[in-house]
Every structure is written in structure tokens, then in C-alpha cells.
Amino acid sequence: MTATDPLPPGSTIGILGGGQLGRMLALAAARLGMKTHVYCPDALSPAFEVTPHRTVAAYDDEAALAAFAEAVDVVTYEFENVPAQTAEFIAARVPLRPGARALAVSQDRLEEKGFLSDSGVPVAPYRPVYSLDDLEAALAELGTPAVLKTTRLGYDGKGQRIVRSINEAAAAFDALDPKPLVLEAFIGFDKEISVIAAGNARGEVVSFEPSENVHRDHILKTSTVPAAISAELAAKAADAARRIVGALDYVGVMGIEFFVLPGGEDLLVNEIAPRVHNSGHWTEAVCVTDQFEQHIRAVVNWPLGDVTRTADVVMENLIGYEVDSIVELLGPGIRPHLYGKTEARPGRKMGHINRVGEQTGRK
Amino acid sequence: MTATDPLPPGSTIGILGGGQLGRMLALAAARLGMKTHVYCPDALSPAFEVTPHRTVAAYDDEAALAAFAEAVDVVTYEFENVPAQTAEFIAARVPLRPGARALAVSQDRLEEKGFLSDSGVPVAPYRPVYSLDDLEAALAELGTPAVLKTTRLGYDGKGQRIVRSINEAAAAFDALDPKPLVLEAFIGFDKEISVIAAGNARGEVVSFEPSENVHRDHILKTSTVPAAISAELAAKAADAARRIVGALDYVGVMGIEFFVLPGGEDLLVNEIAPRVHNSGHWTEAVCVTDQFEQHIRAVVNWPLGDVTRTADVVMENLIGYEVDSIVELLGPGIRPHLYGKTEARPGRKMGHINRVGEQTGRK
Numbered sequence: 001m002t003a004t005d006p007l008p009p010g011s012t013i014g015i016l017g018g019g020q021l022g023r024m025l026a027l028a029a030a031r032l033g034m035k036t037h038v039y040c041p042d043a044l045s046p047a048f049e050v051t052p053h054r055t056v057a058a059y060d061d062e063a064a065l066a067a068f069a070e071a072v073d074v075v076t077y078e079f080e081n082v083p084a085q086t087a088e089f090i091a092a093r094v095p096l097r098p099g100a101r102a103l104a105v106s107q108d109r110l111e112e113k114g115f116l117s118d119s120g121v122p123v124a125p126y127r128p129v130y131s132l133d134d135l136e137a138a139l140a141e142l143g144t145p146a147v148l149k150t151t152r153l154g155y156d157g158k159g160q161r162i163v164r165s166i167n168e169a170a171a172a173f174d175a176l177d178p179k180p181l182v183l184e185a186f187i188g189f190d191k192e193i194s195v196i197a198a199g200n201a202r203g204e205v206v207s208f209e210p211s212e213n214v215h216r217d218h219i220l221k222t223s224t225v226p227a228a229i230s231a232e233l234a235a236k237a238a239d240a241a242r243r244i245v246g247a248l249d250y251v252g253v254m255g256i257e258f259f260v261l262p263g264g265e266d267l268l269v270n271e272i273a274p275r276v277h278n279s280g281h282w283t284e285a286v287c288v289t290d291q292f293e294q295h296i297r298a299v300v301n302w303p304l305g306d307v308t309r310t311a312d313v314v315m316e317n318l319i320g321y322e323v324d325s326i327v328e329l330l331g332p333g334i335r336p337h338l339y340g341k342t343e344a345r346p347g348r349k350m351g352h353i354n355r356v357g358e359q360t361g362r363k
Numbered sequence: 364m365t366a367t368d369p370l371p372p373g374s375t376i377g378i379l380g381g382g383q384l385g386r387m388l389a390l391a392a393a394r395l396g397m398k399t400h401v402y403c404p405d406a407l408s409p410a411f412e413v414t415p416h417r418t419v420a421a422y423d424d425e426a427a428l429a430a431f432a433e434a435v436d437v438v439t440y441e442f443e444n445v446p447a448q449t450a451e452f453i454a455a456r457v458p459l460r461p462g463a464r465a466l467a468v469s470q471d472r473l474e475e476k477g478f479l480s481d482s483g484v485p486v487a488p489y490r491p492v493y494s495l496d497d498l499e500a501a502l503a504e505l506g507t508p509a510v511l512k513t514t515r516l517g518y519d520g521k522g523q524r525i526v527r528s529i530n531e532a533a534a535a536f537d538a539l540d541p542k543p544l545v546l547e548a549f550i551g552f553d554k555e556i557s558v559i560a561a562g563n564a565r566g567e568v569v570s571f572e573p574s575e576n577v578h579r580d581h582i583l584k585t586s587t588v589p590a591a592i593s594a595e596l597a598a599k600a601a602d603a604a605r606r607i608v609g610a611l612d613y614v615g616v617m618g619i620e621f622f623v624l625p626g627g628e629d630l631l632v633n634e635i636a637p638r639v640h641n642s643g644h645w646t647e648a649v650c651v652t653d654q655f656e657q658h659i660r661a662v663v664n665w666p667l668g669d670v671t672r673t674a675d676v677v678m679e680n681l682i683g684y685e686v687d688s689i690v691e692l693l694g695p696g697i698r699p700h701l702y703g704k705t706e707a708r709p710g711r712k713m714g715h716i717n718r719v720g721e722q723t724g725r726k
Contacts, residue, residue: 009689009703010703010705027390027394030703031700032699033704034703035412035703049415050414051414052412052415285651288720302690302693305697306695306719308719310649323396327666330665331666331669332671333651333669333671334651336395337395338372338394338396340372340397340398356673357671
């Protein structure tokens with residue numbers, strides 16, 4: 001079997017991470033006749049409810065990782081913070097898709113920005129910050145306000161601070177760990193969009209239409225498709241996606257977040273995630289192939305699927321106790337998806353609904 | 364909790380039967396945040412790959428059934444031939460949906476035809492056949508050719524014989540077991556359609572658009588939507604579905620097969636199945652709610668879902684070794700669904716593809 005031979009139905013896909021993304025990947029894999037084996041340290045993980053094959057172990061448990069690798073044909077993951085040592089250990093034993101480079105790039109904001117710039121993709125001006133002196137110099141160059149971020153392990157607004165004046169530099173520097181940090185120019189933008197792109201080992205690259213995303217309390221609240229952007233801007237987003245996927249020889253689905261700059265003619269890449277993405281959950285309701293199936297197709301070396309969309313849609317996350325109202329939320333056009341989490345907590349993503357055919361007031 | 368209170372996410376649905384229908388029910392239940400527990404005598408059943416909760420035991424194993432009933436909040440099934448004793452045993456312990464009457468009616472062709480006639484739904488003329496004398500008398504009344512069928516356990520063309528002349532009566536009578544049999548008039552028809560209908564304990568009744576079905580070797584090969592029938596005929600089919608679901612106080616999804624009579628203005632019910640149905644697999648590709656989610660919604664007392672269709676579609680079964688070509692079958696508009704069966708055999712349903720947006724040449 002070569003690296004581009006398709007894995008046959010009945011193969012077993014190992015999934016690192018047992019949250020809702022791993023769960024939805026497992027459900028999609030089942031539709032392709034594949035088995036799944038979920039690896040996660042938390043025995044109550046939602047993905048454990050959709051497969052009989054599980055490993056409950058830490059990501060640095062080499063005996064457990066070795067047995068896991070032995071039991072599967074290929075490994076993928078639901079989160080970009082898979083430890084590098086874990087990724088290396090797995091990749092030495094069984095194909096890991098997407099590969100280690102995608103993880104390395106997306107785990108470190110400095111690496112990511114360097115990679116994106118090198119790939120000809122626009123990003124906000126930024127400076128690395130190893131010391132308070134660096135920060136003060138960077139603030140002088142980029143101006144205030146600016147955004148100071150950790151380079152690693154940030155998500156949903158965690159690990160970042162807005163610095164409104166040079167006087168706030170020391171407090172912000174002290175508040176964020178681990179170092180180094182990165183200072184980004186504070187970019188005014190009209191809206192946020194994202195593109196779910198995919199590549200496979202056959203060299204195919206496909207991306208879904210951009211969605212327009214609204215965050216609340218730093219957590220994605222809605223994704224609307226079509227986004228209210230020009231065809232030209234959509235083409236720029238697709239081009240950026242193609243460059244990124246191509247430059248990484250990427251295998252799998254990737255989420256790429258953009259800021260649309262004032263005027264609506266240009267955009268910047270905010271960040272990339274080497275995995276299925278919350279802002280792609282709309283695809284399951286209205287596309288021939290959804291992002292989860294697309295990712296599994298790439299991982300098993302099948303041709304990428306058709307991303308044609310058959311209706312307008314608004315995806316809305318159900319966060320915390322919102323899920324308790326699920327029965328009342330049902331109605332015309334509503335396609336629900338709950339994650340089977342045992343406990344609702346404030347800020348926890350419990351599920352989502354897709355409003356199919358939602359009148360967006362857009363062409 | 365009353366009989367119409369919705370079960371909350373995290374409840375466990377017991378599924379009798381571990382084939383592809385049980386598997387697809389389990390996948391849909393997972394999307395609603397429900398757990399599933401599959402009960403099947405065959406340890407290699409496809410549905411066992413999509414849940415960690417399983418019982419491998421015979422349908423008459425009362426200890427296993429009791430433990431199963433104890434472990435779940437509600438029980439449903441993927442096949443209409445659940446033994447009556449099994450159904451009674453379960454229903455005495457935990458809600459069984461659809462209920463025992465639906466099973467009794469659909470397990471016996473004579474019961475079924477009597478029920479349908481009593482409900483004001485047209486069926487082909489038929490006579491019960493307990494003896495060769497009965498058969499000869501029935502042939503004299505209904506004419507030849509006619510179709511002689513077992514009353515129980517027939518599917519995919521098994522358990523039936525066409526009787527072309529009275530001379531064939533004895534051979535046909537001897538060939539079919541168990542007795543009694545039923546003789547049906549041989550109805551010429553233009554085409555076969557089916558309707559997937561649903562009812563719930565809230566009194567809601569909803570049906571999907573009719574599909575037009577083509578069989579090959581007595582096994583469903585394709586379902587096309589929209590069917591090439593008049594709006595008036597579609598309304599007649601929906602009306603028949605409503606009568607059937609209403610007369611049974613039915614909870615769940617039901618497949619209803621019709622013959623469209625020459626001229627296209629009238630139809631007969633061929634048979635009903637108290638379960639999700641192969642001719643409803645198209646719904647997963649193009650409807651807001653698919654038949655599997657619809658069934659689970661009914662079973663957990665949630666409101667029924669929106670059956671709006673967003674594209675034309677042709678569902679094609681992959682039978683036997685056809686599944687080996689799955690990667691070659693992929694292409695624009697194709698949404699695959701494989702069942703994870705370990706071994707292809709001639710005549711075995713291994714998966715299906717939906718051709719979304721397929722040009723049917725119809726309005």
C-alpha cells in the first residue's frame with residue numbers, strides 16, 4: 001500500500017481527543033464504513049459514546065499510545081494542541097494525518113504568522129515579545145491599542161490581553177504565560193469570516209464557501225452562509241486557503257479564520273486550525289459532503305467530496321444552559337446536533353442547531 | 364414523567380436489531396445527544412460499531428432482555444419480525460415504540476390487509492388460504508395470474524410465488540411455508556412509490572414526499588425524489604399514510620409501499636413496515652430532518668422534524684460486491700453511506716449512495 005492508496009471500508013481510524021469534534025468525526029467515519037478508536041484522558045468524553053473502541057490514558061502514556069497505534073490504520077486528531085512528543089511517537093508507528101508540520105505551525109502563533117507570511121497570505125502586523133523591553137519597542141512600532149497574546153495554548157479568547165497604552169505594558173506582560181508572547185496590531189475589521197478547506201495526498205484542494213461568524217464572549221455564536229461579502233473577496237479567501245493547504249502539503253480539513261477589513265475589499269488571516277472547525281458545522285445541514293466526512297475522506301486517502309450547498313443556513317452554537325431549551329428551540333428548518341456532554345457549564349459548547357433556509361436577507 | 368414528556372438528552376435508547384437500520388438509528392440518536400444500547404444475537408452486527416453499549420443475546424433470552432430493559436429508557440427496533448413474546452416482555456418493563464399492535468399488524472399479511480381495509484386504505488383483492496381447496500377457490504375468484512404469499516416472515520421477494528394457472532396451485536401451495544398463506548390478485552401497475560410517515564405521542568403526523576422505487580431481483584435498487592406522479596396522487600398517498608399512522612396511534616417512522624395503478628390516478632398499499640425503511644434513505648442527503656432522526660424524535664417524545672427537501676435526489680443501493688467500487692463511484696453530487704458489514708455477499712445490502720441534485724428530467 002502506498003501513501004495514496006485508499007484505505008478500504010472496515011479500516012480503523014484512531015482519533016486523538018474525545019470532545020464533540022472527535023465525536024462528529026467518528027460519526028462521519030461510520031457513514032463511510034470505517035471503524036474508529038478514540039483516545040482521550042477523560043473517561044467521560046462525548047466521543048466514547050459513539051464507538052466501542054476506546055483508550056482512556058494520558059497523552060504521554062507511551063504504552064497506551066503504542067497499543068493504540070497498533071490497533072488502528074491511521075491516526076487523526078480533533079485538537080491542535082496534541083503534544084509534539086505524542087505526535088512524533090504516533091507518527092513513527094502509523095500514518096498521522098494531518099502531519100506533524102501542521103501541528104507545529106498551528107501550536108505556535110509566531111510559527112503560524114511566519115508560515116502564513118512566507119506563503120504569501122496577509123496577516124496583521126506583529127512582533128515577537130520575549131521581554132518587557134521587546135513589548136515596549138513593539139508597542140512603539142505598531143501603536144496602541146494592540147493585542148498581546150501567548151504564542152501557545154490560547155483558544156476562545158483565553159491567553160490574550162488588549163494593551164490600550166504603553167502604561168499597561170508591564171501588567172499585560174506579567175499576566176500572560178507561558179512566554180514568549182506576540183504583539184499584534186489591533187486591526188479594525190468589518191466582520192469575521194472563515195473558510196473550511198481540505199487537502200488530500202492525491203493533491204486535491206477543495207474549500208467550502210466562506211461563512212460569516214459572530215462571536216459572543218469570545219466564543220463563536222453563529223455562522224451564516226452565504227456570508228455578506230463580495231464574490232471577489234470570497235475568491236481571495238479561497239485563494240488564501242489554497243496557498244495554506246498547498247504550502248503544508250496538508251491532508252485533512254483545516255479551519256481558516258479571516259478578518260474582513262473596512263471597505264470589504266481585503267482580508268487578513270487571523271488564525272488557522274488543523275482540524276474540523278466549529279465554524280464549519282453548517283456544512284452538515286446543507287452540503288453534499290460535510291466537513292467531518294471531508295476530513296475522514298482525506299485521512300483515508302479517498303477523493304475529496306462535493307462541497308455544493310443546497311440551501312442558506314445559519315448555525316448557532318448552544319452554549320452552557322442554552323441546551324436545556326433544546327425541545328423548545330425545535331421548529332421549521334431546525335436541524336439539531338447535541339454533543340452528549342454529561343454536564344452543562346457556562347461557556348461550554350453543548351450542541352448547535354442549524355437553521356436551514358433561514359432568510360438572511362442576502363442574495 | 365407522562366407518556367408525552369420528552370426524554371432529555373443523555374437518555375438511553377435500546378435498539379432491537381443490529382443491522383444497518385439499527386446502526387443508522389444509533390447515529391441519528393447520537394446527533395440528538397442520546398445514548399444507544401444495541402441488542403442483537405449476532406456479535407458481528409454493524410450497529411455494534413457505533414455504540415459502546417451492547418447485548419449479544421438471543422431474542423428469547425429473558426435474563427438478557429431484562430437486563431437490557433433495565434439499562435435503557437425506551438426501546439425501539441429496526442425490524443418488524445421482533446417476536447411477539449420479546450415485544451411483550453420488553454413492553455412490560457419499559458416503553459416500546461412503536462407499540463405491539465404495529466408489530467402484530469405488520470408481521471402477518473392477513474392482519475395487515477384486514478387492518479388496511481378497515482382503515483379505508485385501498486389494497487389489492489386478496490383471500491386467505493389455509494388449504495389447497497381454499498387456494499383453488501381463491502384462484503377462481505381472483506383469476507390468474509395471482510400471487511401466493513406466506514403471511515409471515517417474507518421480505519425481499521422471499522416467501523412468494525406467482526401462480527400462472529390453476530394447474531400450478533398444488534405445487535405453489537406445497538412450496539410455501541409456514542401456512543396459512545394469502546392469495547393476492549396480480550395487479551398491473553405503472554410504478555412503485557413509497558411514503559415514509561411518522562407519528563408521535565403528541566398526535567403529530569408528518570410524511571416525507573413520495574419516492575419512486577425501482578427493484579432489481581426483488582431488492583430495492585433506486586429511490587428517486589421527486590417521483591414522477593401527479594400532485595393529486597401524492598396527496599392520496601399522504602392521505603393513506605395519515606390514516607394508517609392515525610389508526611395505529613403510531614409512534615415512530617413507518618415505511619408504506621404503494622403500487623401506482625395504470626393511468627396514474629390511483630394507488631394501492633402493497634405493504635407497511637413499522638420502522639425506518641430502505642426507500643427513505645434519500646432523506647438523509649436532502650431533508651432538514653432525515654427518517655432516522657424523525658424516528659428517534661418520535662421515540663423520545665420530541666416534536667417531529669421538518670421534512671422539507673432542498674434538492675432532487677436518487678438513492679441507489681450498493682448490493683453485494685458493488686460496494687468494492689465505492690471509491691470509483693464517488694464524484695460530483697455523491698454522498699456515500701456504507702454500513703460497515705464485514706463481508707460482502709450476493710444480494711446483501713452493503714451501503715447506498717445518494718446522488719444529490721441528480722437530473723431526473725422531471726419538474
